[in-house]
Amino acid sequence: MQKLKKIAAITMARNDEFFLSRWVDYYGHELGNENLYIILDGTDQNEPKNADGVNIIKLRHIEMSRATGDKYRIGKISDLANELFKTYDIVIGCDSDEFLVVDPAVKKSLRKYLSSIKIKTTVSGLGLDIGQNMKTEKQLDPSKPMLEQREYALLSTRYTKPVVLSRPARWGSGFHHVKGKNFHIDKNLYLLHFGAVDMEMLVKKAEKRGADWVNHLRRRGNGTINLTTTKKAHGTGYIKIARIMQRIFRPIYAPGKPGMLGLKWVVKIPKRFKTIQI
Numbered sequence: 001m002q003k004l005k006k007i008a009a010i011t012m013a014r015n016d017e018f019f020l021s022r023w024v025d026y027y028g029h030e031l032g033n034e035n036l037y038i039i040l041d042g043t044d045q046n047e048p049k050n051a052d053g054v055n056i057i058k059l060r061h062i063e064m065s066r067a068t069g070d071k072y073r074i075g076k077i078s079d080l081a082n083e084l085f086k087t088y089d090i091v092i093g094c095d096s097d098e099f100l101v102v103d104p105a106v107k108k109s110l111r112k113y114l115s116s117i118k119i120k121t122t123v124s125g126l127g128l129d130i131g132q133n134m135k136t137e138k139q140l141d142p143s144k145p146m147l148e149q150r151e152y153a154l155l156s157t158r159y160t161k162p163v164v165l166s167r168p169a170r171w172g173s174g175f176h177h178v179k180g181k182n183f184h185i186d187k188n189l190y191l192l193h194f195g196a197v198d199m200e201m202l203v204k205k206a207e208k209r210g211a212d213w214v215n216h217l218r219r220r221g222n223g224t225i226n227l228t229t230t231k232k233a234h235g236t237g238y239i240k241i242a243r244i245m246q247r248i249f250r251p252i253y254a255p256g257k258p259g260m261l262g263l264k265w266v267v268k269i270p271k272r273f274k275t276i277q278i
Contacts (some may be wrong), residue, residue: 005029005089005115010080011096012073014041014061018142018201019097019194021048026099026278027092028054030110037084039076058213070173082168091116093175094163097195100125103188104272117186119166122178125189127159128241128269131196132226140198145277147269150197153227155242155265157258159187159193177256185247185258192278196224231266238267 007029013020019037029038032156033053038049043060048054058079064072081091092100102113111225117123130146130153154206161175163182170179202222206213242265248256 002112002116004111006087007090007092007111007114007251008035008037008081008084008088009092009094010037010039010077010084011094012041012077013046013096016096017046017048021095022146022278023049023099024048024050024054029277036081039073041073049261067173074171074175078170081165082170085165085168086126089166090099090119092163093165093171094161094191095175095193095195097193098159098163099192099194099276099278100160100163101190101192101273101276101278103190104275106125106188106221113188114164119164120164120184121167121169121181122162122183123164123166123189124160124162124183124185125191126185126246127156127158127161127191127193128153128267129159129193129196129221129224130222130269131266132198134199134225134229138247139200146194146197147192147276147278149272151268153192153269154224154227155238155260155267156193156224157246157260159191160235160246160258161191163191166209174232177254180258183258185243188241192276194278196222196228199225227264228266231264233266235268236270238265241269 008032011023019127024036038054038056041057043058047056077093081093084091102108104108106113130150139148162178163175169181170227172179203214203217229264242260245260249259249261250258251259
């Protein structure tokens, strides 16, 4: 009988109730709420209503530039991850709108699958950036799972992130790389990013930043949404090709990250992914 490893998941969030509650639901189901760690950026932040048993850490919010803030946040998360390795075998770190999933065809839970594979310090899932097709898809219904309402994704090197660690290490900003380590893309893991899942959601966020931000978004659109709306969607065969390409190619400016020669492929999300409750 397979011995299951002890796995923790960490995220850090501010003013992000919508995704954070789904993050708790998903990773809590896969790993148990007691193995979730949320760092809330600000003592004014409310805990998710479904966070019973979750480990919550509140930090004083400090205004910083984006780059400085990214380094500060990933530093806090890496520190916590390295501390957790005193009691955990594996640590997952990701943003609250990112979900590491096992291909449903494998028919294994996330914990069972990660316990069954050999991890060389880190492992990545193939990045799928979920986007709204403005021609065919309605505004997101928050009462229903998101994957039931979206059909398309951008095959994104940006979200092929090494979010899984098997020993102490340090992530780079945004979890995009692990310092001093190569990345390894698993054949059955995917990292689903939902930041562009709904245009109106993006507009509401822009409203908090001012009218100029809203006007810019309305005029220029969102990169992922523009692509999932205008580009022809390829079949699932392109997913296999993209995984191979990202294993082989590296950007000249970032040899520790995956590359796809600048190609931007939109694919139809496999129907079997509709069973994933996010």
